[in-house]
Amino acid sequence: MIAVKDLRKTYRVPQRDPGLVGxxxxxxxxEHKEVRAVEGVTFEIAxxxxxxxxxPNGAGKTTTLKMLAGLLxxxxxxxxxxxxxxxxxxxxxxxxxxxxxxxxxxxxxxxPPRDTFALNxxxxxxxxxxxxxxxxxxxxxxxxxxxxxxxTRNLSLGERMKCELAAALLHRPxxxxxxEPTIGLDVVMQLQVRHFIAQWNERFGSxxxxxxxxxxxxxxxxxxxxxxxxxxxxxxxRLTDLxxxxxxxxxxxxxxxxxxxxxxxxxxxxxGEAWVADVAPADVGAAVQQGFAHCPxxxxxxxxxxxxxxFADFFVQHRTA
Amino acid sequence: xxxxxxxxxxxxxxATAQLSAYRAEVLIWILTATMPLVxxxxxxxxxxxxxxxxxxxxxxxxxxxxxLVARQLMSAWLSxxxxxxxxTGGLSAHLLRPMSPFWYWLVQHVSHVPLRAVVLxxxxxALIAWRPEMGLTLDPARTSVFVLxxxxxxxxxxxxxxxxxxxxxxxxxxxxxxxxxFGLWSLFGGYLIxxxxxxxxxxxxxxxxxxxxxxxxxxxxxxxxxAPEAWLGALASQVAWLVAFAGVAAWTWRRGLxxxxxxxx
Numbered sequence: 001m002i003a004v005k006d007l008r009k010t011y012r013v014p015q016r017d018p019g020l021v022g023x024x025x026x027x028x029x030x031e032h033k034e035v036r037a038v039e040g041v042t043f044e045i046a047x048x049x050x051x052x053x054x055x056p057n058g059a060g061k062t063t064t065l066k067m068l069a070g071l072l073x074x075x076x077x078x079x080x081x082x083x084x085x086x087x088x089x090x091x092x093x094x095x096x097x098x099x100x101x102x103x104x105x106x107x108x109x110x111x112p113p114r115d116t117f118a119l120n121x122x123x124x125x126x127x128x129x130x131x132x133x134x135x136x137x138x139x140x141x142x143x144x145x146x147x148x149x150x151x152t153r154n155l156s157l158g159e160r161m162k163c164e165l166a167a168a169l170l171h172r173p174x175x176x177x178x179x180e181p182t183i184g185l186d187v188v189m190q191l192q193v194r195h196f197i198a199q200w201n202e203r204f205g206s207x208x209x210x211x212x213x214x215x216x217x218x219x220x221x222x223x224x225x226x227x228x229x230x231x232x233x234x235x236x237x238r239l240t241d242l243x244x245x246x247x248x249x250x251x252x253x254x255x256x257x258x259x260x261x262x263x264x265x266x267x268x269x270x271x272g273e274a275w276v277a278d279v280a281p282a283d284v285g286a287a288v289q290q291g292f293a294h295c296p297x298x299x300x301x302x303x304x305x306x307x308x309x310x311f312a313d314f315f316v317q318h319r320t321a
Numbered sequence: 322x323x324x325x326x327x328x329x330x331x332x333x334x335x336a337t338a339q340l341s342a343y344r345a346e347v348l349i350w351i352l353t354a355t356m357p358l359v360x361x362x363x364x365x366x367x368x369x370x371x372x373x374x375x376x377x378x379x380x381x382x383x384x385x386x387x388x389l390v391a392r393q394l395m396s397a398w399l400s401x402x403x404x405x406x407x408x409t410g411g412l413s414a415h416l417l418r419p420m421s422p423f424w425y426w427l428v429q430h431v432s433h434v435p436l437r438a439v440v441l442x443x444x445x446x447a448l449i450a451w452r453p454e455m456g457l458t459l460d461p462a463r464t465s466v467f468v469l470x471x472x473x474x475x476x477x478x479x480x481x482x483x484x485x486x487x488x489x490x491x492x493x494x495x496x497x498x499x500x501x502x503f504g505l506w507s508l509f510g511g512y513l514i515x516x517x518x519x520x521x522x523x524x525x526x527x528x529x530x531x532x533x534x535x536x537x538x539x540x541x542x543x544x545x546x547x548a549p550e551a552w553l554g555a556l557a558s559q560v561a562w563l564v565a566f567a568g569v570a571a572w573t574w575r576r577g578l579x580x581x582x583x584x585x586x
Binding site for chain 1: 324327328330331332334335338339342343410411413414416417418419420578579581582583
């Protein structure tokens with residue numbers, strides 16, 4: 001169970017004017033600017049939930065994750081993860097969580113991942129039988145194979161990420177903080193990692209809080225999303241509700257067979273070679289019936305707005321709000 | 322503590338594997354810490370006309386030979402690693418583990434000792450053969466106290482590195498500050514001048530500074546320049562400095578962690 005109440009984080013960032021003069025001046029007098037990265041965020045996540053934590057770049061997602069993992073100290077507010085106060089970094093707390101950052105690694109760079117696994121086994125005091133069982137499962141689920149015996153520096157980005165996930169999960173954490181775990185991975189690898197995270201969540205009932213800029217990750221893994229922008233919480237609820245709120249209409253697209261030239265009646269309108277009806281979800285059935293009645297042999301599909309577009313519109317709304 | 326003790330064998334195995342990945346670089350680092358050989362030659366020339374401050378050529382050769390050994394056994398470099406870890410956010414991976422990262426780094430340092438010994442043994446054997454008048458002996462009692470004193474000296478150096486490394490939480494980079502400290506350590510620690518040859522004002526000042534406990538005390542014990550009845554007091558002063566340094570370093574580290582911004586992701 002994760003509980004966050006009125007969480008805030010303010011950074012003090014050094015400022016200087018550009019150029020040589022600015023550099024020289026900053027040697028004598030350094031000016032600072034306060035950047036409010038997280039401003040009063042409140043939410044709760046139940047054990048075993050998979051939640052997408054979304055927002056544009058600089059929204060405060062990673063800062064929030066780092067506070068939840070105990071790396072950063074909140075400026076104010078309350079955080080509780082499985083009953084622990086993360087900033088105290090108690091060993092019992094650290095044994096229950098993991099933070100995977102797509103752009104940072106814990107694998108020992110010059111050694112094969114197997115050595116990092118052995119190190120984590122010792123640090124987390126994982127019993128031998130459990131270690132062997134978990135590593136076996138991870139090896140199968142992530143298709144690690146002989147990767148674990150090659151020096152980390154010789155692995156590709158995708159291979160490294162799979163090994164990172166394995167290293168992060170060996171101790172069977174109850175809470176997974178995943179910060180862009182599929183960044184830079186090819187499509188096949190993204191699918192594999194996505195599938196793996198879902199499987200792991202089902203197998204061990206771990207709570208997953210995921211940030212990603214890939215909407216496919218979110219759609220595949222997160223029934224619930226929390227959206228923040230400019231440090232503040234903008235939405236917390238089901239993904240489908242967010243879509244309905246931002247892009248409530250559906251597109252009924254029909255392509256008549258060759259030789260069919262009669263115009264479709266409203267609400268259909270011609271878009272290139274297709275007739276498109278832009279309707280409310282409740283009117284989709286009527287539009288489909290209307291289309292079939294007009295041209296029974298047509299090719300018809302109902303399109304939901306792409307998630308990327310939903311979020312882009314949402315972020316624009318909240319940037320200008 | 323129990324967790325750290327149980328993890329020790331694995332920590333050593335991993336640290337040794339890491340060391341072997343960098344063996345050429347480590348070897349070069351070991352060989353660059355040969356300033357005592359330079360100082361031995363210099364002081365040899367100074368004492369050519371007769372003993373200086375009661376130390377003859379043989380005494381000075383013995384002093385700097387032991388300095389070479391002590392320097393190798395007590396080497397620490399943690400602040401050089403902490404600076405980039407703090408600045409780039411690499412420290413996060415260490416902080417997420419359920420064990421103080423200092424155990425990991427401590428074992429990394431200690432794991433270098435066997436390799437250093439491999440390099441040192443033939444070097445010292447050659448020095449003894451070249452300068453038999455130095456009279457370096459392996460008296461069991463003296464050697465034991467020397468090793469103990471070196472261990473305390475190493476811990477002092479290690480803790481000093483934690484302090485200077487932790488300053489990077491405020492300054493971003495603290496190697497410059499450490500180099501200032503290293504200069505004082507070289508001067509007052511007996512790395513360049515044996516404490517016995519320091520001018521009176523410098524010797525008096527040195528009594529109030531920690532540098533003697535960080536190098537000179539173990540060297541004086543190992544080089545038979547300290548009477549056995551003074552050993553206990555010398556070890557006690559090392560322990561006192563260690564306790565004081567550990568307190569300051571722990572406080573600085575904890576305060577620094579509050580400022581940690583885990584950059585880079």
